[in-house]
Amino acid sequence: MNAVIEDSNIVVETHDLTRKFGKFVAVDKLNIAVKRGEIFGFLGANGAGKTTAIRMLCGLLEPTSGTGTVAGFDIVKQAERIKSRIGYMSQKFSLYNDLKVEENLEFYGGVYGLDSRALKQHIHETLERMNLQHVRTKMTAELPLGWKQKLALGAALMHNPDIIFLDEATGGVDPVARRDFWDMIHDLAAHGKTIFVTTHYMDEAEYCHKISIMHQSRVLIQGKVGDLKVQTGMKTVEELFKHVVTQGDSA
Amino acid sequence: MRLRAIILKEFLHIFRDSRTLFLVLLMPVFMIFLYGWAVNLDAKNIQIAVADLDQSPASRYFIDKFAQSKYFQVTQYVTQPDEFEDLFRRYEVRAGITVPADFGKSIGNEFATSVQLIVDGYDGNTAQTVLNYARAIVAQYNTELLPQGFEAPIEVIPRFLYNPSLESGNFIVPGLAAVILMMISALLTSVSIVREKETGTLEQILVTPVHVIETIVGKVIPYVFLAFMDGMLTIGIGVLVFDVQFEGAAWVLLTNTLVYLYSALALGLLISTLASTQQAAMATALMLTLLPSIMLSGFMFPIAGMPLILQVITRLIPATYFLEIIRGVLLKGTGYAELYHNTLILFGIGTLFLLLAIRKFKVRLG
Ligand SMILES: Nc1ncnc2c1ncn2[C@@H]1O[C@H](COP(=O)(O)OP(=O)(O)OP(=O)(O)O)[C@@H](O)[C@H]1O
Ligand SMILES: [Mg+2]
Numbered sequence: 001m002n003a004v005i006e007d008s009n010i011v012v013e014t015h016d017l018t019r020k021f022g023k024f025v026a027v028d029k030l031n032i033a034v035k036r037g038e039i040f041g042f043l044g045a046n047g048a049g050k051t052t053a054i055r056m057l058c059g060l061l062e063p064t065s066g067t068g069t070v071a072g073f074d075i076v077k078q079a080e081r082i083k084s085r086i087g088y089m090s091q092k093f094s095l096y097n098d099l100k101v102e103e104n105l106e107f108y109g110g111v112y113g114l115d116s117r118a119l120k121q122h123i124h125e126t127l128e129r130m131n132l133q134h135v136r137t138k139m140t141a142e143l144p145l146g147w148k149q150k151l152a153l154g155a156a157l158m159h160n161p162d163i164i165f166l167d168e169a170t171g172g173v174d175p176v177a178r179r180d181f182w183d184m185i186h187d188l189a190a191h192g193k194t195i196f197v198t199t200h201y202m203d204e205a206e207y208c209h210k211i212s213i214m215h216q217s218r219v220l221i222q223g224k225v226g227d228l229k230v231q232t233g234m235k236t237v238e239e240l241f242k243h244v245v246t247q248g249d250s251a
Numbered sequence: 252m253r254l255r256a257i258i259l260k261e262f263l264h265i266f267r268d269s270r271t272l273f274l275v276l277l278m279p280v281f282m283i284f285l286y287g288w289a290v291n292l293d294a295k296n297i298q299i300a301v302a303d304l305d306q307s308p309a310s311r312y313f314i315d316k317f318a319q320s321k322y323f324q325v326t327q328y329v330t331q332p333d334e335f336e337d338l339f340r341r342y343e344v345r346a347g348i349t350v351p352a353d354f355g356k357s358i359g360n361e362f363a364t365s366v367q368l369i370v371d372g373y374d375g376n377t378a379q380t381v382l383n384y385a386r387a388i389v390a391q392y393n394t395e396l397l398p399q400g401f402e403a404p405i406e407v408i409p410r411f412l413y414n415p416s417l418e419s420g421n422f423i424v425p426g427l428a429a430v431i432l433m434m435i436s437a438l439l440t441s442v443s444i445v446r447e448k449e450t451g452t453l454e455q456i457l458v459t460p461v462h463v464i465e466t467i468v469g470k471v472i473p474y475v476f477l478a479f480m481d482g483m484l485t486i487g488i489g490v491l492v493f494d495v496q497f498e499g500a501a502w503v504l505l506t507n508t509l510v511y512l513y514s515a516l517a518l519g520l521l522i523s524t525l526a527s528t529q530q531a532a533m534a535t536a537l538m539l540t541l542l543p544s545i546m547l548s549g550f551m552f553p554i555a556g557m558p559l560i561l562q563v564i565t566r567l568i569p570a571t572y573f574l575e576i577i578r579g580v581l582l583k584g585t586g587y588a589e590l591y592h593n594t595l596i597l598f599g600i601g602t603l604f605l606l607l608a609i610r611k612f613k614v615r616l617g
Contacts, residue, residue, distance in 0.1 A: 058458050080460065088458040092451030098267045099260065110256020111459045 009035050011163055011194045012057065017066035019052050026052040028217040029066065034196060034210070036162075039189050041208030042198040043241060048214040050198040051091055054165050057196070058088050071162055084112065087156035087164040091171070091198075095152055097141035101132060104140055105155055112159035126154040129184070146177025153184065164188065166197045170204065182207050202238035211237065213244050220248045253461050257469025264443065265473055275435055275477060279485035282427050283493070297381055300327035300338050300347040307355030313366075316392050317348065322384040332369065339371040346370045346381045358396070365406040382409050420493030425577040426550035428485040429570045432508065433515045433544050436478035438536040440471055440519030445532040448523075463612060471516050478515070482508055486581075498584030504577065510594050511573040514601035515540070518569075521604045524611035544570035572597050 012034040019027045027049040034040040042050045055061040057070055059079030068075040071085040095104045105126055109119040127133045130150045135143060143151065149169055156164060166185075170178045182204065189195055189209075197208065205211050205225070212222035221228060221244050225237060234240040265272055299317065303310050318325045327344055329335070335347035349367040357364035368385050370378045389407050447453035456466055486504075489495035519536065526532035545551055547561060548570035554562055565571045572593040579585030587594075 060454060060458060083458060083460040086458070088455070090451055090454055090458075092454075094451040094455035096260070096264070096452060099263055103260070103263060107256050107260045108459070110259070111253050111456060111461045113253050113460065115252065 011036050011072075012040070012068075012070050012196060014057075014068035015066055017053070017056060017068050018064050019049075019056055019061065020064045025217050027056070030219060032212060032219070032222065034194055036194050037189055037192050038210055039185060039195045039197065039208045041205045041211040042196070042214060043202070043205055043211055043237075044198070044214035045200075045245075047216075049217045050214055051167055053214075054088075054167050054196070054198065058086060058165055059083060084159065085162050087159070087161035089149075089152050089156045089164075089166045089169050091167040093148055093152060095140055095148065095155060097139070099140055100137050101140055101143070101151060102127070102136045104151065105158060108155040109158040114159065122158050122160075126158060130154045146173045146180070149173055149177070149181065150184075153181070157188075161193075163194045163196065166195065168198055168200065170199065170201065178204070202236070202241055205237040205241075213241055215245050215248050218248075220244045254465050254469050257456075257461070257466060258472050261443070261470055261473040265477065271439075275439070275481060276484070278435070279427065279431055279481055279488060282431065283423065283485065283488060296324045297322055297346065297384070298326045298344045299323050299381075300329055300335055300344040301325050302329050302332045302334070302347065302349045304352040305350050305354040309355035309358045310350045313350060313354070313392065314348070316388050317385075320384070320388055322388075332367070335369050344371075345378070346385070348385070363406065365408050367408045370409060382407075385409075420489055420495040421582055424485060424489030424493060424495045425581055426545075426548070426574060428482050428489070428577055429511075429548060429550065429574045430541065430544040431485055432478050432482040432511060432573070433518075433570050434537070434540045435481050436474055436512055436515040437519040437522065437540045438533060439474045439477065440516050441522035441526065441532040441536045442529050443474070444470060444520070444523035445526050445529050448527070449529060463609070467520060467609075467612075471520070474519075475509075475512055475516060478512055479508065482512075496582050498582060499580035500584075500586065503586055503590070504580045507573070507576045507580070507590065507594055507597075510597045510601070511569060511576075514569040514597050514604065517601040517604035517608060520608035521611070524608050543568045547571070548574050550574055569597055569600055572600075 010033050012032065014030050014032050017027060017030040018025065030053055032040070042053070044050050052061065056063050057068060057075060059075060059082055062076060070082045073079075073081045073085075075082065096107070099107065102123055105123045106119060109122055114122060127136055130153070132147065132151060132154070135147070140148065140151065153166070153169065156166075170181055173181065178201070185195055185197070186207065197204075199205060208225060210222065210224055211228070213220050223231075228240055229235065229237075232240055232243055234243055301314050301317075303314060314325065317323045327338060329338075329347070332347060332349040335344070338344045338347070347369045349369070351364065351366070354364055354366070356362075366389070368382065370381050386407055444453070447456070457463075486495070486497075490497050518539065522532055522535050522539065526535055543564075547557075547565045548568055549565065550570070554565050554571070557565065576585075576590050576593050579590060
């Protein structure tokens with residue numbers, strides 16, 4: 001069963017994935033397919049259902065109906081096996097402010113089951129990659145937001161996952177730090193990691209290979225950024241987004 | 252390894268939050284002294300009953316000494332001393348004085364005599380105070396009589412009902428240990444878990460391969476340790492400073508304390524699944540642990556004297572069972588043979604809480 005998916009290189013796939021909260025439908029029949037090494041951008045206004053979709057993919061929330069696979073594993077039946085293959089950076093800052101930078105990394109490396117030698121090495125590499133060596137013994141609370149986000153990304157990468165879910169990872173971060181952040185994302189994709197991002201910033205969407213525009217629980221349009229622009233005659237993702245959403249509202 | 256990471260992290264939180272740590276470790280000392288004090292300071296206008304078997308001017312004069320002191324208030328006159336017990340049971344008086352029938356005659360003839368003071372010994376601290384005050388009043392009266400040629404003319408013969416080996420420490424310390432162990436563990440666990448819920452770090456842990464059970468056990472162990480230290484501190488201070496007896500075996504107390512902690516931590520976990528904010532968790536934990544453990548466990552008020560409905564409720568409170576255990580071990584030297592059913596009930600209550608908590612925990616994720 002895994003083999004089929006591995007062959008086709010699709011690492012995240014859903015079929016009519018739906019989640020209701022009571023009567024309210026937060027995600028309505030989501031169908032996506034993300035290939036290895038792709039940067040997949042999930043766009044949508046507040047409340048569109050992006051976080052809900054990601055939480056289902058990460059095994060944090062059970063779907064009401066529909067199916068999905070991540071890294072070849074069923075998101076309902078094999079959620080436990082998915083966990084060691086993915087990295088997740090939630091919308092909220094979810095490191096410990098009262099722990100030092102390296103202690104946060106030690107903790108996340110530890111819960112991913114790294115032994116002490118691997119742990120040491122991964123912490124070293126992560127700090128190096130994120131350019132945070134000089135603050136390794138600083139309290140996390142004292143870091144500026146952009147650095148905190150880099151640290152959170154580093155923590156999510158400690159166990160070397162194949163697929164990385166980033167839920168509004170750059171929210172509130174200054175433009176320079178955002179550029180830094182996106183450089184890292186591209187670097188990861190170039191190394192074969194699959195990146196699943198949600199964002200409010202339309203300029204960031206330009207960096208994605210594929211995007212999916214979500215509006216009021218439904219995907220209105222999705223595909224390669226270039227293809228979509230040609231298809232709709234729009235020059236930027238921003239224009240594209242406005243165009244699609246206005247059309248979706250009037251439909 | 253994964254479990255170790257969680258435990259280490261939790262200890263870091265504890266040590267970084269020095270204010271809470273300080274409060275937690277200081278609490279036993281603080282509460283023991285507060286209790287000792289509060290009870291002593293409140294000991295004014297203690298209601299007493301009198302059985303004046305003499306009915307002479309001398310006996311009335313003697314009783315007047317009590318009535319006029321600011322410590323006592325004579326609220327009941329009875330004809331027989333055996334009526335005292337009934338008054339104690341209804342909490343109408345705390346002590347009863349019996350003046351013997353030959354009191355006036357003895358004093359008139361300059362014979363030594365004695366009055367009997369019966370004290371409701373359940374609240375050991377007040378009982379001790381009552382005895383001290385009564386002795387002071389009698390001593391003063393005796394000095395009035397001294398010029399008339401007496402040597403220690405009236406003697407107070409105390410008798411304590413319900414708690415014959417009266418020592419205030421023996422009364423306060425086991426009760427406080429039960430209260431502190433329960434409160435600290437339920438409060439700290441529930442707040443620490445709800446904090447992670449609020450900040451979103453719990454979600455971050457749940458997305459890792461760590462098992463729910465590992466998460467729970469890892470988060471709870473540091474608080475077992477802390478609460479255990481606190482309990483031992485309370486008992487230690489009790490034994491070393493307040494001369495609390497320690498008749499039984501230490502390991503009987505230790506093992507039972509761990510079972511009691513298990514029930515307290517399971518309660519904390521359950522609270523953490525119900526509360527969505529730290530304040531709510533704190534309020535719920537205090538409400539469910541502090542007052543019941545003090546008022547309804549048999550610590551402050553004897554269970555036998557409670558209305559039936561409250562007696563039933565006391566049986567649902569873990570502190571009730573632990574109090575019987577710790578009083579038994581410390582004061583009577585009781586062992587496993589007599590205590591095992593209490594241990595089993597505590598284990599049962601803890602397991603019930605734990606199963607409910609795990610179910611709620613999983614439902615929340617679904
Ligand atoms: N646990 C929940 N219970 C009830 N409703 C929920 C729950 N989680 C999300 N919702 C609702 O589902 C809808 C989609 O929420 P979601 O968080 O997925 O949106 P989003 O696209 O991530 O928005 P944002 O950009 O604000 O993060 C919202 O209306 C939200 O109120
Ligand atoms: Mg969101």
